[in-house]
Amino acid sequence: MNKVTKLLGHMKCGEKGTIISVGSGPMREDAPEKEGLTERLLEMGLVEGSRVEILHEAPISGDPIAVSVRGALVGLRRDEADFVEVLEDAEQ
């Protein structure tokens, strides 16, 4: 078992894991205004302990991504998703 920590915005389609931090992980330099983003992510159900899976990517650029979390599908840009740190499930 080799578990890896990743930023949600750096995960690929089909990858899944458990959220370990929101709003405190390392962020990309060109991240959008942080103002209220942590709260918004939490409201949408992206909370520590929630299971996440990347279900879809937008065409061509692969950005934004559609993340399955707490029974809902949330679309967000990769730079926003980088506010979320995920412990990725080990590959079989």
Place this chain on the structure above:
Amino acid sequence: MNAPLVALTGNPNCGKTALFNALTGSRQKVANYPGVTVERREGIAITPKGHTLKLLDLPGTYSLDPKSPDEEIALEVLLNKRADVEAPAVLVAVADATNLERCLNFVLEIRALGRPVILALNMMDLAENRGIELDLNVMARELLIPVVPTIAVRKEGTATLLDKVEEALARVKPAEPVQILWHRPSPDELRARFTEVDRIMKLSTKSKGRAAEWTRRIDDLVLHPWFGHVILLTIMAIMFQAVFAWAEPFMDLIEGGVESFGLLATNVLPEGPVQSLVVDGIIAGVGSVLVFLPQILILFLFILVLEDSGYMARAAFLMDRSMGKVGLHGRAFIPLLSSFACAIPGIMATRTIANRRDRLATIFIAPLMTCSARLPVYALLIAAFIPNTTVFGFFGLQGLVLLGLYLMGIAFALIVAWILKKTSLKGPAPSFMMELPTYKRPSFRNIGFGLWERTKIFLRRAGKYILITSMVLWGLASFPKAPENATEPAIQYSFAGKIGGAIEPVLRPLGFDWRIATGLIPGFAAREVMVSSLATVFAVESEDEGEVERSLVEKLQTAWPLPTALALLVWYVFSPQCLATFAVTKRETNSWLWTTANFLTLLVMAYVFAMLTYQVGTALMA
């Protein structure tokens, strides 16, 4: 009688408005909150015991911490901060039973306000289909509020819900004003609320059921790396084809009705100015616009179905990158798509965009989206000047030209947005985050309500502006009468002819004659008036010439060369109309400078591009 007020609140996409429709039926009205353009949906519900309740459908919100002007209204009503809305006595929190975790998070926030709350667990049928089993007694016990299962689209559970509301009302003591306590939750409080949600969910869930398999499968197609765009483009192409193809029989029907009504009026009324006013002014003018009701309804039908089914959010998802390239938010796609119906609700829908710079840019380009009021003008000119042939074996040339006009508006909208975001509205990229709701079969009932709402608005417009302008135009086109020794058609001597003649020199480089010039002025009040004013002017003109009755289309074909028609089409892609749009722009942006700049930019674009079209067209045809 002073009925108590009950407010419906909940996350977007939880079926709140469907439940509101089920509870109130036709006893509802839509207005705006004073000073802002957020829709205020209010209605009357009768409880099983026969009492009357006032119902208020609040804008959907994910939390009480407002991120957009829409959510701010919901917060203000819930916190009793609005002078124009009385304090709701009972709150009904609507939750989607298939997406309960996030909904419950909001319910907990609402519950903390200290007012009686009832949870309406909506879409129970869909939850059952997915094998989700909930113990509602346990849920009610843990949440400390009544829980009522509902299926809004089938009107199930509404009687029980109203009973529970009444029970809650009986417990409210009006003598004691409720202390509303709320503060912006910190991230840790938000986390703690989800811990509480997890605890309640764990206790009350008997079976978790399956994930929304269908939604995932559809999304695999709809959000497919390249197929997704093909689907989006196909849907839009079908939409515009349908506007022409499906509407035709209904339009023929209305046209026939208007015609026989005109004949009837001709026979009943004695010959003279009154007959002319009724037949050439009112019936010709209002009738020529009424004919386009089927096309407008079909356009709205598509938009409502796309919204109700959940596809619209996918379109925003697909478009986010392209919109992002010109500095816009993917979410701007929805207001812009609504602007195809009418720029006014489109501009209002920008209230879901939190960032002010993005909102301003979206409002600025919304009038470039071809609204349905332009459709009558396009439809008339295309029918008159574009041959009805088929290309590629399937697409009609007329439909393709229409699509082309729409695409032209979109292309220039993107260019303008890009320039704006590079210059006066420079700033960091906005956040996109939005929910992609599970796909649902659209409800006939809700779509019916939506279409009825549009029909009423359209007919009110036809009754108000178009009736009045038709009468005024008839007067201007009929008086003063031509002198005895007249050599020109009588209308040339009328006020309309003189006004049109006065503006004509300015519009001559565009190939516009005095008839178009006459129609453009009232066109600022409502775009589609152009059609009725042409109908009126041509009707008066042909009557004077003793011409045999011909359709407006035939008259146009002989009156204008092709470049003039094309230039008029292009003018309509850009021209700053109608005035109501700019009134809303002023109200939403709260800036005269911004509104004036918007108006002038569009006017210059319309003039320049129409002139180019006419000059190049004339040169090519020479």
